[in-house]
Amino acid sequence: MAGTPQTTTALVVLLLPLLGFLVLFMLGKRLPRQGDWLAIGLTAVAFILSGWLFWQTWNTATFHTRTTWFSLPGNSLTDFTAGILLDNLTVLMLVIVTFISLLVQLFSMGYMHGDKGYSRYFAFLGLFTFSMLGIVLVDNLLLLFMFWELVGLSSYLLIGFWFHKPAAVAANKKAFLVNRIGDIGLLLGLFAFYTYFRTFDLEALRLLIGNGVWEGGSFVTTYTLNNQEWLVELGPVFLTVAGLGLFMGCVGKSAQFPLQVWLPDAMQGPTPVSALIHAATMVAAGVYLVARCYAFFTPEALTVIALVGAITALIGALVALTQYDIKAVLAFSTISQLGYMVMGMGVGAHDAALFHLSTHAFFKAALFLNSGIIIHAMHRGLHQHHLSLDAQDIRNMGGLRKAMPLTFYTYLVAAAALVGLPLFSGFLSKDAILSGSWAWAQTMGGGLYFVIPVIGFTVVLLTAFYMARHMWFIFFGEFRAAFPVQDLRLKAGQEIEREMLLPVILLAILSLGIFFSLNPLSFGGSWLLQGISLENLSTSYILSDELVQAVIARDAANHTLHLVFGILSTLLAAAGISWAILKYKSRTAEQFLHEQPQGRLAQFSQQHFRLNEFYNRTFVQPTLRLGHQLYRIDIKVIDYVLNNGSKALVILAKFIAWVDRWVVDGLVWLVGALSKVMGRVGRGLQNGKVQSYFAYSLFGFILLMLYIILF
Amino acid sequence: MNDFILTSLIFTPLLAALVILLLPVRLHKPIKAVTLLAALVQMGLAILLYFRFDGGAAANGQMGYQFVQKLNWIGFSLGNLGRFQIDYFVGVDGVSISLVLLTGLVGVIGVISSWNITKNVKGYFLLYLLLLTSVMGCFLALDFFLFYLFFEFMLLPMYFLIGIWGGPKREYAAIKFFIYTLVGSLFILIVMIGLYTSVIDPAATAVQMGLLEQGQAASAEVLTQVQQMLQRNQISNYNLVHTFSIPAMMEPANFIPNSLLHVLSGSILWDMPLRFIAFLLLFAGFAIKVPSVPVHTWLPDAHVEAPTPISVLLAAILLKVGGYGLIRIVYPIFPDAGTYFSILVGGLGVLSIIYGAMNALAMKDLKKLIAYSSVSHMGFVLLGLATLTNEGVNGAIYMMFSHGIISAMLFLVVGVIYDRAHDRMIHNFRGLANAMPAYTAFVVVAFFASLGMPGFSGFISELLVLVGGFGAPEATGLLPRWLTIVAVFGLLLSAAYYLWALQRMFFGKFWIFPELRQNALITDLNAREYLMLVPLAVLALVFGIFPHLLLDKIGLTVNGYTEMVLLRGQEQLGLIISTLQK
Secondary structure, three states: OOOOHHHHHHHHHHHHHHHHHHHHHHHHHHOHHHHHHHHHHHHHHHHHHHHHHHHHHOOOOOEEEEEEEEEEOOOOOEEEEEEEEEOHHHHHHHHHHHHHHHHHHHHHHHHOOOOOOHHHHHHHHHHHHHHHHHHHHEOEHHHHHHHHHHHHHHHHHHHOOOOOOHHHHHHHHHHHHHHHHHHHHHHHHHHHHHHHHOOOEHHHHHHHHHHOEEEOOEEEEEEEEOOEEEEEEEOHHHHHHHHHHHHHHHHHHOOOOOOOOHHHHHHHOOHHHHHHHHHHOHHHHHHHHHHHOHHHOOHHHHHHHHHHHHHHHHHHHHHHOOOOEHHHHHHHHHHHHHHHHHHHHHOOOHHHHHHHHHHHHHHHHHHHHHHHHHHHHHHHHHHHOOOOOOOOEHHHOOOHHHHOHHHHHHHHHHHHHHHOOOOEHHHHHHHHHHHHHHHHHHHHOOHHHHHHHHHHHHHHHHHHHHHHHHHHHHHOOOOOOOOOHHHHOOOOOOOOOHHHHHHHHHHHHOOEHHHOOOOOOOHHHOHHHHHOOHHHOOOOOOOOHHHHHHHHHHHHHOHHHHHHHHHHHHHHHHHHHHHHHHHHOOOOHHHHHOOOOOHHHHHHHHOHHHHHHHHHHHHHHHHHHHHHHHHHHHHHHHHHHHHHHHHHHHHHHHHHHHHHHHHHHHHHHHHHHHHHHHHHHHHHHOOOOHHHHHHHHHHHHHHHHHHHHHO | OOOOHHHHHHHHHHHHHHHHHHOOOOOHHHHHHHHHHHHHHHHHHHHHHHHHOOOOOOOOOOOOOEEEEEEEEEEEEOHHHOEEEEEEEEEEOHHHHHHHHHHHHHHHHHHHHHHHOOOOHHHHHHHHHHHHHHHHHHHHEOEHHHHHHHHHHHHHHHHHHHHHHOOOOHHHHHHHHHHHHHHHHHHHHHHHHHHHHHEEOHHHHHHHHOOOOOOOOOOHHHHHHHHHHHHOOOOOHHHOEEOOEHHHHHOHHHEOOOOOOOOOOOOEEOOEEHHHHHHHHHHHHHHHHOOOOOOOOHHHHHHHHOOHHHHHHHHHHHHHHHHHHHHHHHHHHOHHHHHHOHHHHHHHHHHHHHHHHHHHHHOOEHHHHHHHHHHHHHHHHHHHHHHOOHHHHHHHHHHHHHHHHHHHHHHHHHHHHHHHHOOOEHHHEEOHHHHOHHHHHHHHHHHHHHOOOOOOHHHHHHHHHHHHHHHHHHHOOOOOHHHHHHHHHHHHHHHHHHHHHHHHHHOOOOEEOHHHHOOOOOOOOOHHHHHHHHHHHHHHHHHHHOOHHHHHHHHHHHHHHHHHHHHHHHHHHHHHHHHHHO
8 A cells, every 4th residue: 555655754764774784784894984974874864754754743643554464365364464653652752763863873983983893883773773663663563563573683782792792692692581571471462462353453453442342341342354243252351461461561671670680781782772772762662562552451450560660660769779880870770760651651641651751761861871971981091091990880980070071061961850850851751750640549549559659759769869879979079090080081182072972962951851841840831741642642542541531630630739749859859869968978089989888788789689690590590400301301211212112122123033043943943853864764774775675564564464453 | 387397396306316326426516516407497496386376276165286287107906995096196285385485495505505515425416316306296295195105205315314424323313213204104104094995086986987988077066976975885896996195085075984984984993083093193103203292302313413404404394294294184184183182283382392492492512402493493383283273374384484494594504613613512612703703693693583583484483373372262262372372482482592502602702612623614604605594594584574475375275274174173073973972
């Protein structure tokens, strides 16, 4: 089917990075500058086209083109379709992904300069951008799953980009496998919906769900396919489980508890990769998936989602409190923020979660790119002075704000956004989630449900503390590595390479709240938030419609509470920052250098609650042992029976051969021997003497007579 | 041309073998050239057949064979026992077309891979060509006897190819392979004879009865008339023409009343209807070939000892004969037992998936790891078939094709390192990516294709099988859902053993075991290896992105197939049970 100009353009946007990947992977080394200009140029074109698509689509229209990919012919014809769907959410993601991808590639020109695998790096980034755009653009769950896996592949390739580093290749394997666990759930969720609705198409599925009614405790819907009436009757438990299956995909990719263990290890990849993939875009794909499938979650499923999100947010923040690796702090903070987004999804604050996804993409990318600059600078300094210290350990840093002022200020802006200080973007989106969760707890009937918003507010405090601690370690106090702090700068007296300047500054600027809402103190007026609200997406009806509508209404009614939340979260953030400053202000450089987590709890936090050891002991090692045991079955049971069976057969054959030789052959021999003996006897008789012959015949005659007489 | 295309496909290699027989032993180059030419011709014919095959021709609910050639081969009267009849009967349908194409493609790759053989070149290529003929014959034969002949004939070249050109333990592996397969074919032989005594060819019987002239095409009415007369015992024994024709065996109306395997015969052995026993014997025979756990242990040994090209052929084509036999022969002839035992077939499939993958995780030898991954992947064929859904059976056939391409790649990739280092133990290598980047790229492609990465053909097949399996309780009611859910974990395990192998062998700092160093010459891929790996990688991608290329050819046949097997299965199962209750 011919598409509209918009969907065709979207297809071009999708394929441009793939083209970059193919060309660079095959010919990259032979191109001038190893082809980085090609990759960046293609991404830039994709970004510009995305901008055009955004302008065409945002709050104006949706475009959808669908075609048959392949079909299984027969009486119950099954078509597997493929298509592109452009709505507000799609174009928003499109712009974010191409924009950050472009900035990260620009940054990488400087960061990866001189690396042996320079062209391979840009090729893989192209592959990633392609797959990520695929997730965003496609209109059905099967294709989404396919791009989902491809994103996993590109993440695998990029985490293990420096494949000579053992830690990197252990990390990429772990990332892929942990993600696959989530993907199994996702796949089973897809099957559950496909089995009953005979389609993977999101729009068709949403329509079918929309047509359904709850009757006597089960969900009933009918539809016509191939002129045949189909009646589907599904229990709430089945729907909940199927929905949670889909959510499993998010748990893996968005690093939610209990599968978050792969993300900290993924920091082994080059830092721009961490910025693009493991902070801004790919890890957000899980949240995007939940948003796309929002129609399919029952209220029970949403409750589980909210709980998982809250737990993840808390764990991420708690672990980030005690990390010393500059990237580890950011990684755990990413986990924590992703937890926020998922929690937002679960509490019905669908738009707030997506809003946070967008703001987080910018400020977290800024933080990671800046940390990359710091790591590079530390490397340079350590290398120049032949020191073998860990360039990523924040205990070795300190006082960097004087040597690297630009980095300091951009880092500060992005960190303020992460902590959620007023006027910064994170303030808006985080508050939207927090007030949504409060309204949800009110709607659900209070009590224990308030645990979720309370966790949300606690995490604000923790986030403020760990980010302030982080900043203090890096930028304040005195420089603690044994070389002059000015050696962190490039030789020309510059702080960073020119190519790296623009991305960092742009991302920091975009961490300001003003870009997302004209009133940077209230999320209510945010253009972005309104654009991605449920009624502005093609999600017409959702399974938990009643609940979500109630939450939205409740949230809208909480006027004064919004003000209270804004003040409360600001106070919490201020408290966290002061706590950190008070704790670390008076420390000496020596104390910083030798700081260790104090006490059991701090150690427990620093070791990520020993989850890795736990998983290794309970899942990985037993599986490997089982593999060995099963191989022993092959050898000791199946082959043993076979070999000994064959041996027994050979023994039997030997026995038969023996019988043949000694019994059968023996009998034959016996016959021969007997006749020989007989012959010898007979030969003795025939001696040729007439007298003897006469005597024999007389003897015979007598015997004959005796016989006649006696019988 | 159309009439002889299948015959030419089968016998081109045999003809080339005759030519080679006449060539002097010393002429290595011409011998190789003739073999390559024959394989290329076979591939060309297979591709031609693929394009000419009309995927839309099979009408709904019917099995359509195309390019059929049927000739009297052996036929004589046995008096009271009727007429003995074996036909040269070949044809192609949606099930076989994919495997014919696969055989054509991999056959050429195998020759290129064999180019460096130095030991007894003439004998090697002679046997290689015999193997190609017999495999192709297997996929095209529609007469059970003819099939069996080709099936058995595969054994001979394979035995010698492993036993003479193989590794250090080649004799053990060859004899193990031989014994396993022979036992399997014995089971098949028993059932084949049983079927032969039970089934008649209605068309030939009509001729024998004088209802038709010799050579006259039989109309549907005549056939139905003969079948009805048969069921009423109105045909004298003299006129019954027994047959080995597989399509005839699929027709329950062609079974002689009160014959051993007639649905209503009520014959019982060991408390089980005889038809069930026959199904189990046939299933066992083909399951050995698939191979399914627990009769799979010949495969790792055969692979480890076989030279690279023979491993390629073994994994890519020979294993498919097992799955093909199940689809072509076992299920359509015994649909009743097929549906009755679906849980057994599907269960063994899932067992193979998980068990094979677990074993692969424990392997130290890269080739053995890949051999066990074959066991795991062939489990999907069993599972897909057992679902008897459209998706499942399409997926099973797609899996056979896709595994053919991907496993060929995998074994070639192992051959590359073995050629260079004369070793392939995983723990003897580290960081090969540093020394052999292009090679590593192909390893990554092959591994990811095999672990079901979307974009490669393996994903489509696994997806279809699993979708079919998950939907089976709704669609056909044959398999419980948990079976498929367990099978999905195979995807995780396959990722685990491949990625772990990558991590240990290819990434990290470059290192090889010191004792290997003096003989090892670690160089990247050469032109000949590119020539083999690139087309396979492209094929895996093409069939992963455009599945309709194959599914359009096989879809209608499969639809007719699943409908027929399900319908007849349930019908006949009911009859068997009610007969037994009487």
